[in-house]
């Protein structure tokens with residue numbers, strides 16, 4: 692109970708911060724998106740400059756979307772759940788990441804393309820993956836290194852003590868690891884706390900993992916972290932796969948056929 696109370700208080704403090712910064716942040720994004728759009732109008736479509744402006748425009752839009760998501764989440768409002776192909780979400784995240792991280796950082800992805808669907812808010816899953824990959828990038832950006840992203844289906848067994856925080860069943864396991872500096876255990880214990888950051892001012896908010904944790908819990912999933920100083924860090928994100936029946940229910944709303952059809 693105490694732990695749950697602590698968690699609730701953490702979430703509430705995220706809400707306060709989110710409310711405070713969202714307004715300013717949106718004001719900041721306004722000229723970025725607006726000016727990028729004006730640039731795009733002036734530039735020949737398809738030119739490298741046009742495409743650069745488009746990247747600014749799209750990223751700015753995504754930033755605005757993130758603010759909305761954080762607000763929605765902190766107010767405990769709805770999650771727009773629908774059947775989601777997590778491999779598709781991950782592909783978008785990887786494309787976005789590859790376009791922005793320097794080439795001396797190696798990235799490897801192994802995605803099980805026939806992985807089942809999850810019932811999720813796709814934007815929020817996108818956000819979780821982005822937050823964790825951004826951290827992995829920060830972990831390796833100074834001395835170079837490698838980020839590995841994996842997606843596969845797994846079966847979690849009730850007997851399996853390690854997974855006791857979630858129900859048994861089939862899960863999508865998204866694993867994001869890096870060979871950066873890793874973390875000692877006292878640090879690991881604090882990383883999901885809102886505002887906890889070891890990054891220099893302006894670089895980290897300390898919200899990335901707190902938000903990711905809240906979102907994954909809202910999806911009945913779990914996040915596990917494995918880290919060792921000097922070796923690296925791995926984040927395992929578990930999301931329950933939809934049952935076959937659930938998918939039929941979700942995807943094929945009852946059709947009314949006129950008689951004699």
Ligand code: ADP
Nearest residue numbers: 826830882888889890895896897898899900924
């Ligand atoms: P922020 O990234 O803004 O600091 P997060 O909640 O995303 O906030 O992360 C909290 C802290 O967890 C980071 O400041 C960092 O110390 C630690 N951390 C997270 N991911 C990694 C990683 N892959 N390698 C090493 N440290 C990490």
